[in-house]
Amino acid sequence: MAKYKYAVGVWAYGSVSDRFCEQGYQQSRTFREKLKAASESKGIKGVEIHFNGDFDESSVDETKQMIDEFGLEIAAINCEIFGNRKFRKGALSANDLVIREDAMEIIRGAARAARQLGVEVVNIWPGADGHDYPFQVNFIDLWNHLISSVKSVVEEFPNQKFAIEYKGREPRGRSAISTVGTSLMMLQEIGADNFGVTIDFGHALQVKENPAESAVLLNRYGKLFHVHMNDNTRDWDDDFMVGSYHVWETLEFFYYLKKIGYQGWISLDITPAREDQIGVVEHSIEVMEQMGRFVDEMDDAFMEKLLAEQDALAVQKHLFQGIFAATVRG
Amino acid sequence: MAKYKYAVGVWAYGSVSDRFCEQGYQQSRTFREKLKAASESKGIKGVEIHFNGDFDESSVDETKQMIDEFGLEIAAINCEIFGNRKFRKGALSANDLVIREDAMEIIRGAARAARQLGVEVVNIWPGADGHDYPFQVNFIDLWNHLISSVKSVVEEFPNQKFAIEYKGREPRGRSAISTVGTSLMMLQEIGADNFGVTIDFGHALQVKENPAESAVLLNRYGKLFHVHMNDNTRDWDDDFMVGSYHVWETLEFFYYLKKIGYQGWISLDITPAREDQIGVVEHSIEVMEQMGRFVDEMDDAFMEKLLAEQDALAVQKHLFQGIFAATVRG
Amino acid sequence: MAKYKYAVGVWAYGSVSDRFCEQGYQQSRTFREKLKAASESKGIKGVEIHFNGDFDESSVDETKQMIDEFGLEIAAINCEIFGNRKFRKGALSANDLVIREDAMEIIRGAARAARQLGVEVVNIWPGADGHDYPFQVNFIDLWNHLISSVKSVVEEFPNQKFAIEYKGREPRGRSAISTVGTSLMMLQEIGADNFGVTIDFGHALQVKENPAESAVLLNRYGKLFHVHMNDNTRDWDDDFMVGSYHVWETLEFFYYLKKIGYQGWISLDITPAREDQIGVVEHSIEVMEQMGRFVDEMDDAFMEKLLAEQDALAVQKHLFQGIFAATVRG
Amino acid sequence: MAKYKYAVGVWAYGSVSDRFCEQGYQQSRTFREKLKAASESKGIKGVEIHFNGDFDESSVDETKQMIDEFGLEIAAINCEIFGNRKFRKGALSANDLVIREDAMEIIRGAARAARQLGVEVVNIWPGADGHDYPFQVNFIDLWNHLISSVKSVVEEFPNQKFAIEYKGREPRGRSAISTVGTSLMMLQEIGADNFGVTIDFGHALQVKENPAESAVLLNRYGKLFHVHMNDNTRDWDDDFMVGSYHVWETLEFFYYLKKIGYQGWISLDITPAREDQIGVVEHSIEVMEQMGRFVDEMDDAFMEKLLAEQDALAVQKHLFQGIFAATVRG
Known part of the structure; x- marks a missing residue:
């Protein structure tokens, strides 16, 4: 039976600003x-935190103390390589080597902190790397820079796991690593x-993927390192509470997590703006x-048979009978 | 307690072609x-059929006989004003008065048939009326023609209900009456x-509406005349089986149908391509x-209170407790 | 020959934050x-400014002085009824009458300031009014509140023009007045x-409208009061520079502005994040x-004929010949 | 200087049906x-034709004769592995080995015909391979089958080039090979x-890619084998005429084709439904x-500099000055 360890990105408890409500x-x-x-x-056992945001090289010990004090683990360390104005035209893919090095140095810092703190995964979300306008960037250079920056840091820490987190867009109009x-x-x-790879359920939805299929593809190559959960409207990375929009896709995702034997953390990447934040995490x-x-x-065995036949009707009947029919007595 | 009469568009039992599988x-x-x-x-009590497609002026009696023989009612008569090549650049909005008259005459025929057959609603889906390219049509003339064509036939039959069915696109790249x-x-x-108006659940989804809200807006003006049900990916009018994608939106839609006291037919507008067609209708x-x-x-009273507070968290908890929690005993 | 007066929302010169770069x-x-x-x-003759943001009741005179000093006019006064935390679950549509009154009072303040400053249009963008989740709001009450709030203030100032600015989403997951x-x-x-109505070119794109068609519909009822220009990816209200994505749609929009004889301001609603802001305005x-x-x-006459025939091919040839062919000598 | 050979898929001259106009x-x-x-x-030098559709094993010679008679070349042979009802739940990924073999045999036939006819590229568009509903297919098996089917035929003909053509959806709700x-x-x-890979410009747009970037990624691995051109609304694979929607993205695409030294065919994959078909091809x-x-x-050198700086403003100015400013004398 699947037993997941649940975590939450601590930004779930932040002030949740946007451009209209700073x-x-x-x-x-x-x-x-x-x-x-x-x-x-x-239900929360772990947290995700940002190196170069929540903490840095100078506060690793202090962070360790707080984490211990609150009885938490660190599910992943994220790298804050997107919020500084200098990264506005790219971090790992920037044309300027100095900027790329700044971004790489943040990842190195995260990796060193991960070693000190015993954290399995350093998560890299290259939010600044992409473009806004057609005909704005040199795609050849951008991808050369992006891949060689990542390759370089990943090879420097062979005993540290790194995961790339893809996303369709935001803050750039189009992200480079988008699917x-x-x-x-x-x-x-x-x-x-x-x-x-870190699969973010909502990021996959945003680029028209079925997250279950994406998880299977990642697992095909042994590359499903980490999971972010949330939900959205597919138009945008809303970071809404789990199950609030895509019920069947979420259920199917958990079906496949079980099937492929996923063992890692499941981490909430949500930003409740108008709801009780602890309540949304718990729900x-x-x-x-x-x-x-x-x-x-x-x-x-029954489900396998239905899927083998692509019998969408029988599956839908099975799902609705298992759920609504048991609940509602006509 | 809400008691709906269910119908189905008979095209649900057709060969279901597309451009790749004629x-x-x-x-x-x-x-x-x-x-x-x-x-x-x-569960099916009625059908939707196309005047100028399934039947025409010459076969009204014969149609009546078959409908009676099978113990069915006619939930609505649709007007086939889109499938003839002559309508390819518009029917009710065409620049050519002859073509507009051809389209209007089909609606008149449907209205006369409705009178003979005792059908409450004539449904008008102006699929041909719209545009494909930017800078392709004269929007001023198009809307003048479209509105005056519809106005004209609607006023000719004051005792016959007509409903317009909006849709975002297809077969034209953009429909005129789209929301x-x-x-x-x-x-x-x-x-x-x-x-x-006929609200088609999937058409509303396609243009990013929440169908429940659309039903409320229609009811605000006493204009919710007819309902088409199905589901889709939001990218396209897939005409998939009910509940297969948008579980909460479908439930919310039925919540509001009850709340506004909708009394008409609920008609399936689905086209099962790879599943047992009767099975999909029944499911x-x-x-x-x-x-x-x-x-x-x-x-x-409880729900009203939660909605009044926009307490999305409490509503989601209520929905999941009512459904999954009752089913699954941990 | 069309002669437009160009304005800019002063937020074009702001710090341009988002949730990742506060x-x-x-x-x-x-x-x-x-x-x-x-x-x-x-090229800029006027500005748009926010009552209850850039200025308020106490600084009307001072604002007037600055506007005069810089030789500007005020193209429209906007109402800041979305950025305060109290409006997070709605302003004009909020369930709480006190909150609705707060929002209405801001609009009243804007109207009084408009009178003092001689500004033709008070622009109302109800960004806070909508919902995030399915099954979150009482749509009946929401629309009752929203319409009666707007009606009330509009009727209090019969000599002041007000324009509603629709938008598909953001900051709420779905806006109420969206199309x-x-x-x-x-x-x-x-x-x-x-x-x-204020048509915002990019808001229209976001909800899959062709802005030219929307302008024609507004003009049909004499309701095109104001225009906001920008461009985007259609996925999101990016507020990008004009012409950067939708070349033909922009051209078509200006074709129809001329055709319907639009005389008001054309105002830039853009937020250049990574470019020279004055440069983007000028471009x-x-x-x-x-x-x-x-x-x-x-x-x-030639264009009218092509549009009457929906001759998309001839129009495209005409556009490309008029543009590229004149430029490029093969 | 870039010199492309232009081709057209012969379906551009077909009857262009859809589900509403059979x-x-x-x-x-x-x-x-x-x-x-x-x-x-x-301007047309070559055609794309379908093996198992336009011709088959028995009519290779006759096809050769006609191609020669009309002075054409064959830019690519496509494999018709989607239009037969038996492929409705998958062809190369079908659970049933017999069906997979049927699909593979069609590709083999196309490869043999390509050898006889001296055609460089056999194009494989696996339209039937994907799913319609959440929780409908076994993704693990589907991808095993799909990849091993393709691998098998590709390895059987080591001297024949094959190209996979990805697409987001249609006829299935979601295609397997989608990006x-x-x-x-x-x-x-x-x-x-x-x-x-065959990049289809419109397929890339449909899944939110910038086709220029996609071409660069393919070229990074030496895998840009073939190009399909068209345009669309991004909502759907409309197969509209080139340049009718995405002017800058099309221009950028040609900029990068030149930059990476693309030498193959550029083939129109368009289906003009309401326009003169030869005219649309020529335009x-x-x-x-x-x-x-x-x-x-x-x-x-100038463009390289602007792109290196991601100077979107300067690029846009350059594009508009090069195009509109040269045309329109104020």
């Missing part, structure tokens, strides 16, 4: 208060055992637990 | 065989009591019945 | 510095001569000037 | 008549020198020629 829709919390909120969220396919293309070129975990149990209780 | 993915059926299939579909808003704008200009009805019952059993 | 991608400017930047932008059609539906219900105006001249030089 | 919007033509139409289209990234992922796994070639010349006349 103060944020929520009260702001210090890093310590965010960790406290995570520790108070039922499960471009991620795997890059991984196959780099060919490093310690380099894999999202409950939904995932319910879905995990539903999947566990499924008759595998 | 023969169709299914066996073809004659009109009679389609009616038979509808009569054999559990709930443009439909209501046109209705308010025409100002005829016998003229309303879609079962899903709608389950959702209808779920909505009936909801604690209205 | 400091903003640009240097920040004070209100006065923004006005100065506008005055230094070649040209819902705008017109609301306008027809309210039925006030002093109430019209956008130059593009609009070029398009305006191109449209002026078109053979109207 | 008779088609155009007169139908026999295969011979289509070839004749291609030969009469100014440039999944294509390259598969190619890297298979690792055959004779196996590359599309003229647009590509104009863009090719524009790109040739660009100051490469």
